[in-house]
Amino acid sequence: MSLTQHLSTPISSSSSAFVAHSNFNSRTKNVSLPAKRFSICKCIAAPQEAQTAYKTTVSRNANMAKLQAGYLFPEISRRRAAHLLKYPDAQVISLGIGDTTEPIPEVITSAMEKRSRALSTLEGYSGYGAEQGEKALRAAIASTFYRNLGIEEDDIFVSDGAKCDLSRLQVVFGADVTIAVQDPSYPVYVDSGVIMGQTGQFQKDDQKFVGIEYMKCTPENGFFPDLSSVSRTDIIFFCSPNNPTGAAATREQLTQLVNFAKDNGSIIVYDSAYAMYASKDLPHSIFEIPGAKEVAIETSSFSKYAGFTGVRLGWTAVPKQLLFSDGFPVAKDFNRIVCTCFNGASNIAQAGGLACLSPEGLKAMHEVIDFYKENTNIIVETFNSLGFNVYGGKNAPYVWVHFPGRSSWDVFSEILEKTHVVTTPGSGFGPAGEGFIRVSAFGHRSNVLEACKRFKQLYK
Amino acid sequence: MISSRVKSRRNLGIGHCTKVPRNVNMEKLQNHYLFSEISRREAQHIEKYPNAKVISLGIGDTTQPLPEIIASSMAKYAQALSTPEGYRGYGPEQGNKDLRKAIAEVFYQDVLVKDTEVFVTDGSQCDISRLQLLLGSNVTVAVQDPSFPAYVDSSVIIGQAGDFKGGARKCGNIEYMKCSPQNNFFPDLEYASRADIIFFCSPNNPTGHAATWKQLKKLVDFARDNGSIIIFDSAYASYVMDDSPRSIFEIPGAREVAIEVSSFSKFAGFTGVRLGWTVVPDELLFSNGFPVINDFDRIICTCFNGASNIAQAGGLACLSSEGMKAAESLVHYYMDNAKILVETFTSLGLEVYGGANAPYVWVRFPGKKSWDVFSEILEKTDIITVPGSGFGPGGEGYIRFSAYGNRKCILEASKRMKSLFA
Numbered sequence: 103m104s105l106t107q108h109l110s111t112p113i114s115s116s117s118s119a120f121v122a123h124s125n126f127n128s129r130t131k132n133v134s135l136p137a138k139r140f141s142i143c144k145c146i147a148a149p150q151e152a153q154t155a156y157k158t159t160v161s162r163n164a165n166m167a168k169l170q171a172g173y174l175f176p177e178i179s180r181r182r183a184a185h186l187l188k189y190p191d192a193q194v195i196s197l198g199i200g201d202t203t204e205p206i207p208e209v210i211t212s213a214m215e216k217r218s219r220a221l222s223t224l225e226g227y228s229g230y231g232a233e234q235g236e237k238a239l240r241a242a243i244a245s246t247f248y249r250n251l252g253i254e255e256d257d258i259f260v261s262d263g264a265k266c267d268l269s270r271l272q273v274v275f276g277a278d279v280t281i282a283v284q285d286p287s288y289p290v291y292v293d294s295g296v297i298m299g300q301t302g303q304f305q306k307d308d309q310k311f312v313g314i315e316y317m318k319c320t321p322e323n324g325f326f327p328d329l330s331s332v333s334r335t336d337i338i339f340f341c342s343p344n345n346p347t348g349a350a351a352t353r354e355q356l357t358q359l360v361n362f363a364k365d366n367g368s369i370i371v372y373d374s375a376y377a378m379y380a381s382k383d384l385p386h387s388i389f390e391i392p393g394a395k396e397v398a399i400e401t402s403s404f405s406k407y408a409g410f411t412g413v414r415l416g417w418t419a420v421p422k423q424l425l426f427s428d429g430f431p432v433a434k435d436f437n438r439i440v441c442t443c444f445n446g447a448s449n450i451a452q453a454g455g456l457a458c459l460s461p462e463g464l465k466a467m468h469e470v471i472d473f474y475k476e477n478t479n480i481i482v483e484t485f486n487s488l489g490f491n492v493y494g495g496k497n498a499p500y501v502w503v504h505f506p507g508r509s510s511w512d513v514f515s516e517i518l519e520k521t522h523v524v525t526t527p528g529s530g531f532g533p534a535g536e537g538f539i540r541v542s543a544f545g546h547r548s549n550v551l552e553a554c555k556r557f558k559q560l561y562k
Numbered sequence: 563m564i565s566s567r568v569k570s571r572r573n574l575g576i577g578h579c580t581k582v583p584r585n586v587n588m589e590k591l592q593n594h595y596l597f598s599e600i601s602r603r604e605a606q607h608i609e610k611y612p613n614a615k616v617i618s619l620g621i622g623d624t625t626q627p628l629p630e631i632i633a634s635s636m637a638k639y640a641q642a643l644s645t646p647e648g649y650r651g652y653g654p655e656q657g658n659k660d661l662r663k664a665i666a667e668v669f670y671q672d673v674l675v676k677d678t679e680v681f682v683t684d685g686s687q688c689d690i691s692r693l694q695l696l697l698g699s700n701v702t703v704a705v706q707d708p709s710f711p712a713y714v715d716s717s718v719i720i721g722q723a724g725d726f727k728g729g730a731r732k733c734g735n736i737e738y739m740k741c742s743p744q745n746n747f748f749p750d751l752e753y754a755s756r757a758d759i760i761f762f763c764s765p766n767n768p769t770g771h772a773a774t775w776k777q778l779k780k781l782v783d784f785a786r787d788n789g790s791i792i793i794f795d796s797a798y799a800s801y802v803m804d805d806s807p808r809s810i811f812e813i814p815g816a817r818e819v820a821i822e823v824s825s826f827s828k829f830a831g832f833t834g835v836r837l838g839w840t841v842v843p844d845e846l847l848f849s850n851g852f853p854v855i856n857d858f859d860r861i862i863c864t865c866f867n868g869a870s871n872i873a874q875a876g877g878l879a880c881l882s883s884e885g886m887k888a889a890e891s892l893v894h895y896y897m898d899n900a901k902i903l904v905e906t907f908t909s910l911g912l913e914v915y916g917g918a919n920a921p922y923v924w925v926r927f928p929g930k931k932s933w934d935v936f937s938e939i940l941e942k943t944d945i946i947t948v949p950g951s952g953f954g955p956g957g958e959g960y961i962r963f964s965a966y967g968n969r970k971c972i973l974e975a976s977k978r979m980k981s982l983f984a
Contacts, residue, residue, distance in 0.1 A: 367581025
């Protein structure tokens, strides 16, 4: 890549600001930046060095060079911003990035408000908190989500979110482990693996990184991998309810997975960020499966339950029984990383989290979840009525729509161009996502209804 | 001979070990993270003496309440999240645009840092590790000796360090640049080997020394001559009381060789709220010409999801003129604490450093092991400090006293120290 090409790569950024904005008239501030010239930015009285800009002699991390372009969701934002530039009056509706839209229930925000004010008082001020999280919150998470599953308060590590936890786990594992991911899957599993040095190069022909085991999840196999054809890896990333397919694994399937991990001596990193969207008869935690505590870590988040996507709060449960091959407890190393590479989640966010887990908070979260689930139903019905093969949408806020024989980026562009609705192309989640579009069900009801109206017009 | 690993397995009383090998880099880490160890010792002491009135001058934890303007802005922002107009979901991973602008304007006005070069985060400790992730295992690292332990620890974790050389308590492959009274707490760069990355903290934790303009110019020139990247930790910049530089970017040429990491923790009392920032200049390039900022942005977008929006609202309030005034008076409060401590130790005839441009007082106890002095002080005065050797072999023989605490505690601590060392 030439130097000027590097310079013209826009810095990704979705629209922002602490001022009010609505989905309809988003002010986009971040579009492709013009190519920069170094000499403009020099702040010393030195002669301009026109052609040869100073370079350090520090080699770029080869792992970073393996990454393909930007992370998926900033790319979606870029395209959205470019679209708005082209059609400034378009009423763009975003069903792309899974960003929550409904206000946080008052029982939760008032706890955060209280905590904020308390920080300005002598009695209420607190500095550094325990890196693992505030005791009361750890206990509440354990009792709310893991009651009777043998996961205790001190197995819980509170964090600023699942995305960050995934990278911290990768730092724990290091470069010398092999990983398996579902195909398609949330891009962070693959990207963080590449960054850590767990993979080889990206192969353009099959759209896969060498060294990663991709476990195909398609309608044909009910979105659960055929484990008999999966090679052993050290780490298995598994997300259920699934982003992007919306599939929720059954108890029987998860038992298979746990047994597979046990037989292979693997560690499952189980992403349960959408667990509360699953129906009651389905497993909500990997630890409901016997034997899971010896093979699995579970990571989760308040983002999609409490609308905490901006507030930032999540957790990871690492059972005491989970051991490396030499018998060393994984939790001890995770704790070391949490103490050294992290400094705890924001105390205000944690106060909010505690309120989330009060009886009133839980009730309120369920109401918000039900609201998004109703959005999902509307979207599912729409695509069903148009004759599409529709997946997901029952146990997750994502609808996975099949566009057989078509490139998903082309479908993404077509939908954006013709209906001003942002979605996410399936291939962004892995090669088996090709031919699918992920429609996210987060949005104001009116926007979701309007988007569905436009889909009906386009595909009638 | 039963290895401790097998023992730990047996102690847990269960059979199944995965076949996943433990990360060898984690094995290289020596003991607990320093401040976790300090906490542990404090807890032990309290258990032993439940009635002791322990005073903590150990971990540099802020103690004074947040200024009201900052706390109320966060309260308002939190409340607004329950309204349709005020609700916000994901923010840009690089930080709220207004906050990025404000940081650039307030801290870097004279040195032309752009808002697009400012990345808002949840704090320096996290940023250091994110930078390590960016840099990867194939770079060499230099640190001051003594220095904030996260630089060495994160370097070991990511795989840049060799094995610990037990005797010298140094990590092979890490260049330790001694900083002592003899060299005015600035490394003798003529004797320093080249390293890809140079961690440099000023005002310094733990020694309290604020590097002069001349010293930083030497450092920047050294980096430039060697093609190195400086990671400049300016977390205590607001504690500079004289005309020492507050940002590496005050030095000509720094934009092409340095990254600056900073934090709201120590000047806004945000140790628990979690907010900081890192500046990566556009001109900073890897050897192949690739801009470091592009890779840092990729790390921020992939391994992070932005600082809490409530914390960011607080940050913005902090950078208003009223907010800055309030933060400055907090800083002065802690610096007045530092003055008291400096006076106390000086009056006891001890060699005292720091405390003038940083909230840390660095006291020499010649001929004694710093962990022994730590224990003695704790046992006899119920005061927590930090032993200098926890910051590197160059810290042996010193104790770091933090000036964070409410005035009463600082005065009481001084009294106890006077009676112990009189």
